[in-house]
Amino acid sequence: MTDLHAYWLRLVDSGHALLDLMAAGGMVMWALAGLCVIYWTLVFERLWFMHRIFPRWVEAHRQAWEQFDHLSGTWQRSVRTAWLAQAQHRLGGPLRLGKTLVALYPLLGLLGTVSGMIAVFDVLAMSGTGNPRGMAAGVWQATLPTMAGMVLAITGLFSLARLERSARLALEQLADQLRHD
Amino acid sequence: MIRRLAFVLALSLPVFALAANTLSPDQLLERIRSERAAEVSAMAEREKAFLAGRGEQARLLAAARAELNAQKAEAERLKVEFDRQAAQLAEQEKQLAQRVGSFGELFAVVRQSAGDVAGHWQDSLLNVQYPERLARLKALAESRALPSSEDLEGYWMALLEDLAASGRVERVELPVVGGDGRQVTQPVLRVGTFSAFGEGGFLRYDADSGELLAPPRQPAGDSLVKSYLQSGDALAALPIDPSRGSLLAQLQREPGLWDRVQHGGLVGWVILGLGVLGLCLAAWRMIYLSGVSRSIKVQLQDLGTPRDDNPLGRVIGVLGPKPQLADLETLELKLDEAILQETPPLERGQGLLKLFSAVAPLLGLLGTVTGMIVTFQAITQSGGGDSRLMADGISQALVTTVQGLVVAIPLLFLHALLASRSKALVQLLEQQSAGLVALHLSGAPRRD
Numbered sequence: 173m174t175d176l177h178a179y180w181l182r183l184v185d186s187g188h189a190l191l192d193l194m195a196a197g198g199m200v201m202w203a204l205a206g207l208c209v210i211y212w213t214l215v216f217e218r219l220w221f222m223h224r225i226f227p228r229w230v231e232a233h234r235q236a237w238e239q240f241d242h243l244s245g246t247w248q249r250s251v252r253t254a255w256l257a258q259a260q261h262r263l264g265g266p267l268r269l270g271k272t273l274v275a276l277y278p279l280l281g282l283l284g285t286v287s288g289m290i291a292v293f294d295v296l297a298m299s300g301t302g303n304p305r306g307m308a309a310g311v312w313q314a315t316l317p318t319m320a321g322m323v324l325a326i327t328g329l330f331s332l333a334r335l336e337r338s339a340r341l342a343l344e345q346l347a348d349q350l351r352h353d
Numbered sequence: 354m355i356r357r358l359a360f361v362l363a364l365s366l367p368v369f370a371l372a373a374n375t376l377s378p379d380q381l382l383e384r385i386r387s388e389r390a391a392e393v394s395a396m397a398e399r400e401k402a403f404l405a406g407r408g409e410q411a412r413l414l415a416a417a418r419a420e421l422n423a424q425k426a427e428a429e430r431l432k433v434e435f436d437r438q439a440a441q442l443a444e445q446e447k448q449l450a451q452r453v454g455s456f457g458e459l460f461a462v463v464r465q466s467a468g469d470v471a472g473h474w475q476d477s478l479l480n481v482q483y484p485e486r487l488a489r490l491k492a493l494a495e496s497r498a499l500p501s502s503e504d505l506e507g508y509w510m511a512l513l514e515d516l517a518a519s520g521r522v523e524r525v526e527l528p529v530v531g532g533d534g535r536q537v538t539q540p541v542l543r544v545g546t547f548s549a550f551g552e553g554g555f556l557r558y559d560a561d562s563g564e565l566l567a568p569p570r571q572p573a574g575d576s577l578v579k580s581y582l583q584s585g586d587a588l589a590a591l592p593i594d595p596s597r598g599s600l601l602a603q604l605q606r607e608p609g610l611w612d613r614v615q616h617g618g619l620v621g622w623v624i625l626g627l628g629v630l631g632l633c634l635a636a637w638r639m640i641y642l643s644g645v646s647r648s649i650k651v652q653l654q655d656l657g658t659p660r661d662d663n664p665l666g667r668v669i670g671v672l673g674p675k676p677q678l679a680d681l682e683t684l685e686l687k688l689d690e691a692i693l694q695e696t697p698p699l700e701r702g703q704g705l706l707k708l709f710s711a712v713a714p715l716l717g718l719l720g721t722v723t724g725m726i727v728t729f730q731a732i733t734q735s736g737g738g739d740s741r742l743m744a745d746g747i748s749q750a751l752v753t754t755v756q757g758l759v760v761a762i763p764l765l766f767l768h769a770l771l772a773s774r775s776k777a778l779v780q781l782l783e784q785q786s787a788g789l790v791a792l793h794l795s796g797a798p799r800r801d
Contacts, residue, residue, distance in 0.1 A: 250685065254788025257780050265773055272769035276762055283758040290751045296744030298603055 281321020288314025620720030717757020724750025
């Protein structure tokens with residue numbers, strides 16, 4: 173019971189620490205957090221799709237394909253092209269959004285940097301160079317979003333590369349399964 | 354001989370001429386005699402006068418000598434008096450030093466501490482409540498006379514008063530200068546020496562005028578104050594200014610959003626204009642593409658009857674009324690031609706959008722660099738010993754960079770969305786249309 177209580181207190185503490193960090197980083201941190209949530213939702217949705225939904229789709233098309241054996245080559249070719257294009261669209265479409273999000277992280281980090289610098293220079297303009305404590309808030313604002321943007325971009329690049337590789341493999345497998353003579 | 358005579362004559366001629374002009378020698382002689390007689394008589398007169406005045410002069414001399422002796426005696430007397438008084442003064446100073454004893458140090462300490470405290474209280478809120486305390490302190494600090502016991506008691510009473518008042522949260526009626534410049538007496542909630550709240554929220558103490566001002570810009574959290582004032586609970590959460598008012602003063606000088614936008618200048622407005630243009634463009638393309646994809650979806654449900662209101666229908670319409678499965682190859686060629694005509698409208702405007710999102714940060718950089726150049730030029734001309742001017746200029750110059758990024762980020766996002774949508778449609782036309790038609794003609798079940 174006491175262990176649980178202590179654990180709960182620690183959890184609340186760390187939640188407050190996170191909120192403090194977000195507040196120190198300013199508005200841009202919340203924008204980054206929003207993009208981060210969107211991106212990782214997309215990643216998990218992709219994983220779910222790759223492992224649950226897409227195999228079913230492949231199976232259904234493979235069975236349909238086996239019934240078309242008696243038809244002409246041209247016909248088969250055009251149908252195969254159509255299905256492969258559909259598969260590519262379903263596999264690769266959402267990944268394009270992911271790519272854009274990963275490209276936006278460093279830009280947002282830069283935005284945080286510049287707005288933080290503006291805050292620092294504002295304090296300098298008001299109170300001269302004799303107030304390093306006043307500048308601290310601006311320095312936090314300038315550095316935290318940059319760091320957060322970089323961290324998100326790096327993790328995003330790794331996860332995106334993995335997803336793209338698995339999508340490419342799945343598409344190649346489908347192309348192998350839809351053979352025509 | 355003759356020549357010499359002639360020469361003498363020639364020389365004496367002008368002399369005669371002059372004499373003839375003024376006086377004859379006889380007249381001259383007469384005149385001199387008469388003048389000499391007059392002089393002799395005047396001299397005799399003067400001698401007589403001198404002889405008469407000699408007795409008088411001797412009397413005056415005697416009087417002056419007597420006066421001098423009297424003054425010398427007086428000087429002697431005064432010198433003796435001065436010496437006596439100097440000795441008395443030294444005596445009395447010694448006596449004073451004896452009697453003051455350790456009090457001398459006490460008075461020095463009192464003066465110094467009164468000066469220090471006056472400096473500390475210079476911008477304290479409590480000056481409004483106790484208006485004459487600062488003047489009293491300064492008088493005590495600057496007076497050369499010995500402070501009276503009332504002064505000393507008043508001093509430590511003032512210290513105690515401040516100590517007690519700075520720990521109190523109280524409501525007092527105080528004069529407040531409102532935003533319109535008129536002084537109104539209103540109830541003020543004072544929280545120690547940290548903050549004061551009037552009817553309109555936080556109040557700021559201005560040390561120069563010694564008045565409470567109602568600042569136009571209020572920090573966040575004045576709702577807490579209002580609820581406390583209305584409810585009158587004993588305990589409530591209140592925001593205070595721990596810097597005793599300097600944060601509030603800084604807030605008044607902080608530029609708002611509109612000021613920031615104006616700092617961006619011409620380049621900033623160009624960037625914002627690009628952003629608005631880009632947003633309009635993106636919205637227009639979004640609406641167009643969603644309309645097209647909706648109509649294509651409808652067409653996909655019914656491939657047998659091609660309609661003219663969507664690209665897919667137009668592409669399939671090329672095939673003619675009754676296409677045969679057998680001549681699919683020639684059909685495909687026809688399809689390709691139709692597709693080539695249909696793709697450009699789907700991708701229109703995307704290049705421009707991409708251009709906007711690439712140009713906006715560059716423009717922001719341009720604005721920042723030109724702003725910095727202007728700042729540094731101004732500093733070069735005025736000999737910038739003041740880092741504040743430079744900081745202010747730089748912070749204004751950086752605004753365009755922020756604007757560029759703020760415009761570029763959403764435009765990039767929108768461009769990505771548009772590109773993926775249009776690419777899906779183009780792909781559907783290019784790679785799927787033939788297959789879909791084939792599936793439809795063969796009567797096989799559609800799978801998508």
